[in-house]
Amino acid sequence: MAVLGGALARTHRLDAFGFVTLAILSGMGGGMIRDALLGQGPVAALTDGAYLLTALIAAAVIYLVRIEGRWWDRTWPVIDALALGCWAVVGTQKALAAGLGWLPALFLGTLTAVGGGAVRDVILNKVPSILGGNTLYASCAILASGVVIAFGVLDLPTLGSLVGLVVGATVCLVARA
Amino acid sequence: MAVLGGALARTHRLDAFGFVTLAILSGMGGGMIRDALLGQGPVAALTDGAYLLTALIAAAVIYLVRIEGRWWDRTWPVIDALALGCWAVVGTQKALAAGLGWLPALFLGTLTAVGGGAVRDVILNKVPSILGGNTLYASCAILASGVVIAFGVLDLPTLGSLVGLVVGATVCLVARA
Amino acid sequence: MAVLGGALARTHRLDAFGFVTLAILSGMGGGMIRDALLGQGPVAALTDGAYLLTALIAAAVIYLVRIEGRWWDRTWPVIDALALGCWAVVGTQKALAAGLGWLPALFLGTLTAVGGGAVRDVILNKVPSILGGNTLYASCAILASGVVIAFGVLDLPTLGSLVGLVVGATVCLVARA
Structure with missing residues (x-):
């Protein structure tokens, strides 16, 4: 997600500061909004320094290297799909752990996965493509979020996270191919 | 509010997901921002599942039915005005209950009532019409918010909510007619 | 910051409500987002009524008077630079006080200083100029934020705030001249 944010920043002729900001927002914007809505202390992207460092x-x-080539074209969709599934699973688990119902x-879960990209689009003056x-x-x-919730009802949270991640990422990869 | 969000989504050629997202943001975006700023646990739109379900x-x-006709043209402004007054009253009461002063x-209160529509406008790449x-x-x-605050000073919160809702909705209806 | 927000509102033909809203967002938007992300009770801009009143x-x-002239052209950059440095210092101190690491x-700190202006730009349908x-x-x-962090490591927080403010504001003034 952060990688895509950086790539878009290049297209919009942003400077290094813009690159970093868009990468942070693309990668962690969804989780930040999620945590602000949950209102349970500082957002995870800030308490765990590894998030910001990774972004x-x-x-x-992305700023220094112009990534391209056959290897990248094959690897990138896999990373992207895994990140999407991962964010959806984490967001859903966190909401359930906070005692929220299945709809919230x-x-x-969906907000965590796609919110960062939507925020990035809005900042770049575009109607979010996911809409x-x-x-x-x-x-x-x-x-992916639905799978986690279904397995949560069956009291199998760990298995649900795994299945949710695999199902979400696989469908994303297959549908794109 | 959610209804108007859905109607705008149609104009912008959004898909079903976009419809739902805009309806949620239009209807509850203001309250979500209010609760995130108040920082007192999860936002109401998430803890009470009825909110999301209604949206x-x-x-x-709105997505399935193209609502129009004389009946709708007469009913819709009333619903709209009541929703506006209701959100303003609820937002103000919540702020006062949190111990904030009259200006916050x-x-x-105003943010709760008009914030959702403003967020929707920004996402659709428009300068919010309320500005x-x-x-x-x-x-x-x-x-409406001012009425609630005035009655709050007089220690008549319940009456204030009622008067605030009626005054806010009525002025909104009359000014539009 | 609030002053600049008001000036921009004039250019965009906003009404009095738009003026006030943009002034509030320009001046306090960064701090509001910071406090929502920190999740430690109501945001400072609401608990301390002086913030909203000042904006x-x-x-x-700005709405009533068209400020211009030589005196203003000399004074404004100084106020602007001081506000920027002040917000960066306050934001950084608050994050450190919440027990966050240097990167968050x-x-x-940066978000507090430039976030309000970025939110204003997005609402006015522009890609934020800081990007x-x-x-x-x-x-x-x-x-400025880095200076505060460095002095924080040396256990000299008060001196750090002062040096951070002076360094940040001075560089901002000199670079502009």
């Missing part, structure tokens, strides 16, 4: 490194790599959990035209990300996030 | 149903109705309460051109909503929200 | 007065002055503190083209504000905010 910074991703932005630096579905909402927060119209590109339904792939949202569908996969909802799917 | 979902509203979005579904006025700010949060210029369309002052009706903001004026009525400030009025 | 209201600033908006009223740098992020929140590309105008790096001055962001650089000075990062500098």
